[in-house]
Amino acid sequence: MTRHIKLFIASFLFLLSGFQPAIAQLNIDITQGNLDPVPIAIPDFLSADMQGRDIGAKIAEVVRADLERSGIFKSLSPSSFLETQTNIDYKPTFADWRVIKAEALVSGRVVVEDPSRIRVEYRLWDITAGEQLSGIRFGTAPNQWRRIAHKVSDSIYKKLTGEEGYFDSRIVFVDEQGPKTNRRKRLAIMDQDSANTQYLQSGADIVLTPRFSPNSQTITYMSYENIVPQVYVLDIETGRRELLGNFPGMTFSPRFSPDGKSMILSLMKKGNSDLYLMDLTSRSTSRLTTSPSIDVSGSFSPEGQKIVFNSDRGGSPQLYVMSARGGDAKRISFGKGRYSAPVWSPRGDKIAFVRSKDGKFAIGVMNSDGSGERILTESYLDESPTWSPNGRVVIFSRETRGARGKSELWSVDLTGQNLRKVLTPGGASDPAWSPLLP
């Protein structure tokens, strides 16, 4: 059904732009598991000068890596290419690309307009149908070429799958150094493809659970810089940092609301943790849970109406959903084992979680009503799931056993396919994925 709608919209757009609707247009259905990756050819972007050629080669490399990592595409080796285009404004020789089994071709160009500005253009060709699918132009400063490369990847991904991409985004995480018994932790941020790692702190105090605000510029996290650990807010660009609120006990497990105007967190009072909502403008707080149990890890639904959280009110840790104003909570996890760390998908239909059972910790997803539970990956200790901006990929942390055990980041598709290690300079935990950057 959705596929029909998608095709209809595609045809409509093509009629508008003067093209005939394609009979066999390249359209990838990524909702199915075990998908055969689509072979795509991405030659280095052309340019009339040295600087442009250098940037063009780097952009193509980033786009190839982005699409390959998605598991949906197979980036063909440039050494297999038969045709060398000299001008992207002419049609490629489709037969040459069919020979090497390419189904799509991206031909791009970099124009250095002046020392402070480049123009990046690309055309996406459907090799089977022999027609252009899209042609897009970006303008930017030369040192922003990496962002443009990710935007090119996002726009190709969207054109071919019908869904928003996730490549022009960042990941905040906790960098870890040293053995388990003396581990130093500091906040770090990097691009989605592990490039441009920056440390946001010196690492003098333990910091945990960083999360992005919807504007991608602010993060919230928990720090032990005072005796009683508390939740802080940090502006990434200015470095301005603020202790959030004036609570009598430990505050932890913070998360922004989808509109960025409020924050949910847990407050510890006399051994009992409850969920509180704080309005970030007025700084007024309201208590959302009152049970004498552990209530932690609140996460909003994308429209902001509901909250999923972790509670042991029924005797063991399970997942519950309630209104964002508090009140009655409904248990949604009923499988065997203990459930925790729920995170609502940005698409709204799924909730990612951690399930521990028989001495192992698994990352799973379920529908927001608790039905359709599926385990994506399992190990000695998988935890801290976070969603890609389009809700198709989950990044999580995996700690290995023993005194020499180390925490690393991994990613897996919603389908359970495409498990990959996410490169980080040292150990890493508590990843949080930003929304798509503006």
Add this chain to the structure above:
Amino acid sequence: MRVKLILLVSAVSVLAACKTTPEPVVQDPVAVNQPVPIPAPVEQAAPVQIVEAPTPIPYAGPIAGSLEDFLYNSGGNGDGRVFFAYNQYDLSNDSRDVLRRQAQWLQSYQNVTAVVEGNADERGTREYNLALAARRADSVKSFLVSQGVAPSRLTTVSYGKERPIDGGSNEASWAKNRNSLTNLMSGSIG
């Protein structure tokens, strides 16, 4: 285009081959003096001095009111910790004995304050374990208060699973890491 490129590459190779090879440079050997032996040292080594060993001072136990004194007198493992079962926060009889002695000691040194630090083993997710370890610290604080220690002298902190004392991933290691530490702060001696 492909053909042109090959031609260009060939041209460069030909040019490279045309360059004349430089003559090898032969260096004359540098004259080196024959080594002359250095005479052995003539001075004699100083005689070894004999020093009387100091008489050991008999150990009189830890200084009263010190952290060492606290640990020495509160029993248990002697490290100020009490331990918990998996995912539990109730105190065993052994733990209560240790905490009674801790309370007694704290009552003798009224100016001492303490931070009660709750800990969990690694087999739980981070935020849940912060809450669980906070419960453990609170169990200990409540018990110490029930034994007469003023609540204002005790601060609780949860370290969740962030401060394991044993890095292993087995029953013995996990058991050690599920604990609450009574950590003396201001007012203690030494």
